[in-house]
Amino acid sequence: MRLENKVALITGAGSGMGRAASMLFAREGAKIAAADVNEASAAETAQMIKAAGGSAISIRADVSDSESARSMVDETVRALSGIDVLYNNAGIEGESGFTAQLSEEAFDRVIAINLRGVWLGMKYALPKMVERGGGAVINTASVAGLVGLKGAAAYCAAKAGVIALTRVAAIEYGRYNIRVNCICPGVIQTAMVERISGPDGLRPNFIQRASVFGRVGNADEIAHTALFLASDEAPFATGAPFIIDGGWVAS
Numbered sequence: 353m354r355l356e357n358k359v360a361l362i363t364g365a366g367s368g369m370g371r372a373a374s375m376l377f378a379r380e381g382a383k384i385a386a387a388d389v390n391e392a393s394a395a396e397t398a399q400m401i402k403a404a405g406g407s408a409i410s411i412r413a414d415v416s417d418s419e420s421a422r423s424m425v426d427e428t429v430r431a432l433s434g435i436d437v438l439y440n441n442a443g444i445e446g447e448s449g450f451t452a453q454l455s456e457e458a459f460d461r462v463i464a465i466n467l468r469g470v471w472l473g474m475k476y477a478l479p480k481m482v483e484r485g486g487g488a489v490i491n492t493a494s495v496a497g498l499v500g501l502k503g504a505a506a507y508c509a510a511k512a513g514v515i516a517l518t519r520v521a522a523i524e525y526g527r528y529n530i531r532v533n534c535i536c537p538g539v540i541q542t543a544m545v546e547r548i549s550g551p552d553g554l555r556p557n558f559i560q561r562a563s564v565f566g567r568v569g570n571a572d573e574i575a576h577t578a579l580f581l582a583s584d585e586a587p588f589a590t591g592a593p594f595i596i597d598g599g600w601v602a603s
């Protein structure tokens with residue numbers, strides 16, 4: 353198994369890519385701390401892992417809140433005897449609106465969860481990994497951190513910021529045997545995309561533009577990249593954005 357005896361803390365574990373990664377990491381032998389602001393969905397993920405024979409706890413955590421982020425890491429270390437992998441995946445799409453139309457509250461909320469939340473996760477987990485002698489951090493950025501999307505100024509800025517944070521943490525913590533990478537997913541079928549696209553789903557011409565395969569991605573396709581980055585199969589990978597987007601950025 354590729355994550356045998358590892359402890360992985362995954363944020364946003366109650367839905368979409370966070371749940372898919374939680375299930376996959378557990379199947380590969382990791383003990384999972386499934387964290388989400390939605391307590392019931394995190395508990396459901398932990399329950400699903402246990403029903404499949406894996407090991408998991410659930411934690412209610414708001415990654416944008418310092419106290420909550422700190423206690424999420426502390427609880428993981430206490431309950432599962434350490435932390436080897438932090439997957440900073442929680443995020444929101446935020447409100448859509450052209451740059452000048454976004455409210456300050458909407459801008460701040462996206463930055464608080466999608467960027468500050470990633471930093472807070474690392475702020476509290478990195479010292480534990482240093483003590484442990486190493487670890488792997490995977491942050492969720494997005495294609496939106498690499499290209500501009502109309503109506504998504506705060507989201508794009510936050511995701512570009514995640515790529516920058518990843519680079520800095522990687523060069524600072526390499527000496528402690530900690531690798532820090534991020535994933536830039538393209539359009540992935542999750543609750544987030546369902547909320548954005550509304551009841552009619554994504555427009556076919558959008559899907560054609562967003563992937564050379566003429567389809568959206570699925571959460572498992574991202575989970576497998578996260579698994580690789582979390583595992584000992586990626587010892588020389590650090591500081592890098594991994595673009596998993598069906599060819600969107602290339603086209």
Ligand SMILES: NC(=O)c1ccc[n+]([C@@H]2O[C@H](COP(=O)([O-])OP(=O)(O)OC[C@H]3O[C@@H](n4cnc5c(N)ncnc54)[C@H](O)[C@@H]3O)[C@@H](O)[C@H]2O)c1
Pocket residue numbers: 363364365366367368369370387388389390393413414415416441442443444445465469492493494495536537538539540541542543544545
């Ligand atoms: N779906 C896509 O197409 C896509 C593309 C690129 C990047 N992303 C990013 O991938 C990540 C996962 O998104 P998803 O598509 O699986 O969405 P999702 O909505 O299915 O899941 C996100 C999870 O994060 C949780 N969450 C939200 N705010 C939180 C907070 N403050 N603290 C803790 N948990 C919180 C939600 O409760 C939810 O369970 C996000 O960072 C998102 O920005 C998504």
